[in-house]
Structures are given as structure tokens and as C-alpha cells.
Amino acid sequence: MNNIKDIRATAGLNQHDFAKFLNTTQSNISGWELNKWQPDSDALIKISRLFNVTIDYILGNEEYLNISNELNTIKQSNNEKLLLKHFRQMNESGQLLAITQVECISKTKELKA
Numbered sequence: 001m002n003n004i005k006d007i008r009a010t011a012g013l014n015q016h017d018f019a020k021f022l023n024t025t026q027s028n029i030s031g032w033e034l035n036k037w038q039p040d041s042d043a044l045i046k047i048s049r050l051f052n053v054t055i056d057y058i059l060g061n062e063e064y065l066n067i068s069n070e071l072n073t074i075k076q077s078n079n080e081k082l083l084l085k086h087f088r089q090m091n092e093s094g095q096l097l098a099i100t101q102v103e104c105i106s107k108t109k110e111l112k113a
Helices: 004-010 015-022 026-033 041-051 078-088 092-106
Strands: none
Touching (some): 004 026, 015 041, 078 092
């Protein structure tokens, strides 16, 4: 049994968003999670790098989960989840524009936490 569903759930992603993130189909994600088939080496490498987990953990050969990227070590507020959801739906140009806008807004003294 692999740990793909646990990794996806820990990241707060549904199958559809996880599939988009990995440039695959929701059907593939479902098949991986149900152990009908295994992800190919490219998908394993992407998951490993994006979520900072070992391939052995992904495949269920390790029991210890040590995800250390920021997405998974802190709780996200509903506003953060909403921003991330919209950000992931943008193409690269939209994402760069969004980053620029957020950087400008974050420099405004009245809006700082």
C-alpha cells in the first residue's frame, strides 16, 4: 500500500487539484491511491520534490512521514486556502501577476499584520 492519499490529504488537495499539480489525470490519482497501478518514475520524482518526501515513503516502504515544506507544516486559514486554490488555477503569467500584486499590497503599512 502506498502513501499517495496521505501525502495529498496532508497537502490539503483533492484528487483533481493534485492531478493538475502533477500534470496527470484524476483517474491516475485514483488508481494510484487504490493501488490499481503505480505512478511512473516522473510522477514519483515530482511528488518527492514537491512535497519533500522520499520515494520509499510514497511507495509505502517507509512508515515515517517527514514532510517539511511550508505548505504542510503549518495550518492554513480559509483565506490562505482560497488564495492558493485560485493561484493554482492560473497560468504562469497570471501567477506572476498575482505575486507582483501581493508583494505591492504587503508593502502597504496600513495592511500589515
